[in-house]
Amino acid sequence: MAEQENSKDLISVLWSGADILRSKMDANEYKNYLLGIVFYKYLSDSFMIKVYDMICDGKPESLKEALEAYMEVLQGDDAEDLRVEMKSECHYVIEPELTFTYFADAARNNSFNREQLQKGFNSIEQSDAIFADLFADIDLYSNRLGTGDQKQSDTVASLIKEIDKADLLNSDAEILGNAYEYLIGQFASETGKKAGEFYTPQPVSKILTKIAIMGQEDKKGLSVYDPCMGSGSLLLNAKKYAEFPQYIKYYGQELNTSTYNLARMNMFLHGIAVENQNLRHGDTLDEDWPTEEETDFNMVLMNPPYSAKWSAAAGFLQDERFSDYGVLAPKSKADYAFLLHGLYHLKNNGTMAIVLPHGVLFRGAAEGKIREKLLRSGNIYAVIGLPANMFYNTSIPTCIIVLKKHRDGRDVLFIDASKKFNKGKKQNEMTDEHIESVIELYSKRETVEKEAFLASFEDIEKNDFNLNIPRYVDNFEKEEDVDINALLSDMQRTDDELERVQGEFVSLMKELTSMDDTIMASLNELIKKMER
Incomplete structure (x- = not known):
């Protein structure tokens, strides 16, 4: 097939699209253009493949063949029936002149105008509530693309021609989803500090997910919740470790509009059915969600913004998420507000894993009172110290706190994984071997010299409920005696x-x-x- 022969490796094609925009704007801006237009191609190509199957009961040799078959039917008496059928199947309908295949052809013939793509965006957004404002961050009239209609259209046409080399016809959802994940990771690396808003490095995601899913891998209809979901990468990790990934229900909330849209696209690109996506744009702390649908979950995964500011208004003391603790997380550090929000939405037999700065382990005042109440209730199950410089937006060392709702014991497992890394150019990296050694220590739940310590409630009480890891795990290496x-x-x-x-x-x-x-x-x- 000519189209297949001309297609390059998916990741390199998609990444090469970034080269067209790199000289015009920074990564935090051009990621919206690249990922948005890739997503439009995905919607268009998926539609074309399905419409051809509906018409001809098979797979087309090329997208051009699918487009020709589609146009032919639309000129006959069955046009409206086909549109209704496709709307039911895909939740949207793309007219032939708004398909990516049509755009790419126009771009190659130097007859493409960015207005065509804008019409395509508008058509998708208006077709169903799940697509509302999905392309809002892509400004096709920005001077960053060039000055005036022609130059802006030419830049978009160049991007369309490059992205069209990606062969989605012969790539399954897993390949495309992984390519999209890779792009998001690359943008995070280029963007630096701003990356913390939308991306949790994969090694940290793996540890969080493996811990939270442990013992629940075979559950049908597993529910997973991330109230600070970013691009949705952490949520989507659950499908890698579940026995019945097609039944997982995903719940996520995100404050940043661009990042929320990125998460929605990410869900579709990973082949997640519309009925299994429950994503919301909103402020997790200011307004509790979900409150009406399913409100507690098998898994809660979180990598919230560290020591963020929040209102800490007195009214929150009556909020069910925080009312049991008698105090609120301080205005200048919302860490415990995020933690309590997640715990409130955890099922009684579920597991929560959250990444936070080490300060939450030992800071006093209101945070100390909240920590003591959690420990007395047996909610804190494990504390894992991660290596420093793991994240794009901060070099500080962080920890994972694992929480459970109701359990018999009040012991806490401490793991010091601060030395389990390889030094990278920009960030430190944990390999699969490092990750597995942490999971093994977590699973065994016993004291291992210099690596882990299973502390009794009495041990913790003696330490005044201070959870600073060096108090429990002594990883001091004695220097050799001097001759x-x-x-x-x-x-x-x-x-x-x-x-x-x-x-x-x-x-x-x-x-x-x-x-x-x-x-x-x-x-x-x-x-x-x-x-x-």
Whole structure:
């Protein structure tokens, strides 16, 4: 197939699209264009494949063939029936002149205008509530794309031609989803500090997900919730470790509009059915959600913004999420507000895993009171110290706190994984071996010298409910004893060597001559000082 022969490796094609925009804007901006237009291609290509199957009961040789078959039916009496059928199947209908295939053809013939793509965006957004405002962050009229209609259209046309090389016809949802994940990771790396808003590095995601799903892998209809979901990557990890991924129900909330849209696209690109997506744009702390649908979940995964500010208004003391604790997380540090929100939405037999800065383990005042109440209730199950410099937006060391709703014991497992990493160019990296060693320590739940400590409630009480990991796991490496005699011998050898070199240097200086009496006098004075 010509189209298949011309297609390159999916990731490299999609990433090369970034090169077209890289000189015009920074990664945090061009990620919206690239990921949005890739997503439009996905919607268009998926529609074309399904419409061809509906018409011809099979898979097309190329998208051009699918487009021709589609256009032919639309000219006949069955046009309206086909549209109704496709709307029911896909939740949207794309007219032939708004397909990505049509756009790419126009771009190759130098007849593409960005207005066509804008119409396509509008058509999708208006077709169903699940697509509302999905492309709002893609400004096709931005001067960053060029000055004036023609230059802006040309830039978009170049991007469309590049992205069209990606062969989605012969790529399943898993391949495309993974390629999209890779792109998001690359953008996170390029964006630096702003990346914390939308991306949790995969090694951290793996640990969080493996811990939270443990013992629930075979549950049909598993529910997973991330109230600070970013691009949805952490939520989507659950499908990698579940026995029945097609039945997982995903619940997520995100404050940042661009990131929320990215998460929605990410869900579709991973083949998640519309009925299993429950995503919301909103402020997790200011307004509790969900409150009406399913409100507690088998898994709660969180990587909230660290030590963020929040209102901490007195009214929150009556909020069911926080009312049991008598105090609120401080205004300047919302860490415990996020933690309590997640715990409130956890099922009685579920598991929650949250990443937070180490300060939550030992800070006093209101945070100390909340921590003590959690420990007395047996909610804190494990504390895992991660290596420093794991995230794009901060170099501080972080920890994972694992929580459970109701259990018999009040012991806490401490794991020090701070040295389990390889040094990377920008960030430290945890390999699969590092991750597995953490999971193994977590599963065994026993004391391992210099790595893990299973602390009883009494141990913690003696430490005034301070959970700072070095209080429990001593990873101090004692230095080898110094051999004094060997050290003295080394010092003597060094002195002898210095004396020898100095003697040679004085001999060389004695050979120096000058016609200037002042210089010779200074030289002789220096030689006398060195010979003393």
